Amino acid sequence: MISLPGLKHNTGKTLMTHAVLLTYTVIALFPILVIIVNAFKSRKAIFKDPLALPSLDSFSLAGFEQVLGRADFGLYFGNSMIVTLISLFFVLLFGAMAAWALTEYKFRGNLFLAVLIAMGIMIPIRLGTVSILNLMASLDLVNTLTALVLVYIAQGLPLAVFILSEFIRQVPKELKEAARCDNVSEYKIFFTIILPLIRPAMATVAVFTMIPIWNDLWFPLILAPGESTQTITLGVQQFIGQYVTDWNAVLSSLTLAIVPVLVLYVIFSRQLIRGLTSGAVK
């Protein structure tokens, strides 16, 4: 055998990297695993040994039956879907459009707007909760999904603009100029040339935007706590009582709530892999 010190070193390094990443993955996934595992166990089994896998004895779908049996679960689920998807759509659309305008055109107030939006990344929107609530009350939007959608768009835009600007800046200048020579309008350039090229970035932004919205408890609790406008995270809370908590139902509904995000993530992550502008120039 020929010894290759370089290779050996690399293997060691790779092992280290993998060890660190695996540890992180385990730590990150452990709570989720516990939720999913316990969702399929009877109440007694959950308390007896929370870490055990469901066995023939302890296996139970009681939680799911309870959750799905209640008519409003579908409603909460639907509310969450509507709010997340509509917010996501507008964050991506407006984010990309704003990023394009800020990077491509020179106009008065360009820098001011860019700074303002960058500040939106640093200052958490929750600081403005009281004003937002006042605003929504005056607009008569309390207990509507519109209120949530509006807030989430505002919450998602800054980071979206920031990330997408970076990517739009990387689209070669000549591509836009070639399109202008082809008499393509500025709107068409944006929608038919720029958007397809920054699709991987859009997917990244979509993932980053979607998850906090889906998981948010704060704004649904404050702006839309009404029976008909509760989102899934808020809906789950009704199983958590002051004295008794229906753990089966809580864990089952959380398990169910993971599914749509997972599906969306899989869809977006397929876009992430694709190259950005390969073949555009040179």
Next chain:
Amino acid sequence: MADVKLSNIKKSYGDTPVLHGIDLDIKHGEFVVLVGASGCGKSTLLRLIAGLEDISSGELHIGDQQVNALAPAQRGIAMVFQSYALYPHMTVFKNMSYGLKIAGKGKDFIDAKVREAARILHIDHLLERLPRELSGGQRQRVAIGRAIVRDPNVFLFDEPLSNLDAALRVKTRVEIGKLHKELGATIIYVTHDQVEAMTLGDKIVVMNQGRVEQCGSPLELYQHPATRFVGGFIGSPKMNFIDGKVAALGGDHIEIQLSNGCRSRACVEAGDLKVGDPVTLGVRPEHIDERSDAGTMLSGDVTLVERLGEASFIYLTLSDGTEIVVRGSGESTVTTSEHIKVSFAPHNAHVFDSNDRALRRLKAGNVHSTAELAQLKAVGQEAF
């Protein structure tokens, strides 16, 4: 008909002037090459003509229309970019047809146009591929094809060959020349390569630091460079320059006392030069003879010999330190550190005054017969 006329075109980026008043007349169907060192403003000028940048001042006419304020697409131009700028997510067919589709042309019309262009450029078999699946040369053709289908009055090329390897560059150069004949359109072509300029251009515009240095046919530029810059820029290897002073004025020539102590005769119009004025003598490497009997004699130490096979470039250092290059024969036996004598004929000399403007040459480019040559040689030797 689409003559292009530039009148006193200026361009500044902020406070930095880039073009200082360009005047240019381009006839319909002409192949005009803008050539100059990197950063001299060639691309900027082309982009002004295309309408991709605003003209700071001056007027641009295409055809009989003033187009300063028109958008690129309304000017009847098509541009081929140095980086090709193909739409990466569209197939070759879509890349070429996109402009026509935007213009609202019928499907059959578009199809016919694209196929015709693809046929001319030999890319018929690539129409369904994406740009990333093409080689550099093929992308280059697609970029040209995209320009052709639009039937522009004026084609604008910005260094289209600079991303190709040497062999492909020569091949594509020839094809662009043919394409010009075939299409009969006006072409404005930017390059920093003087060989491309000489071989392709009907007319060459030499630019230097945002100004037009000289504009003329390739041979005109070669035989009658108007300034020292053009003299040095056109031709390879570069023209040799030797400082000197006017020693005597003749009817059809002047005599120059060179800095290395030699005295040379040059067949140029004296203009308002006086004896004693500083001048620069220019002579091309290919016009210096390895033998010492052609006219003015120079002697120096050989510092390097580059052997190309068909010729040898001999680098000489003259007694005063001036370095010159001589194009010797391929069979030359000269070796490094040898001391040799070389010579050139007076009708091959260029003379530039202290402002670097050339004096009119009297016998350039019209010397062909050996009899004439012999006669001129005699005149040259008389000088000593």
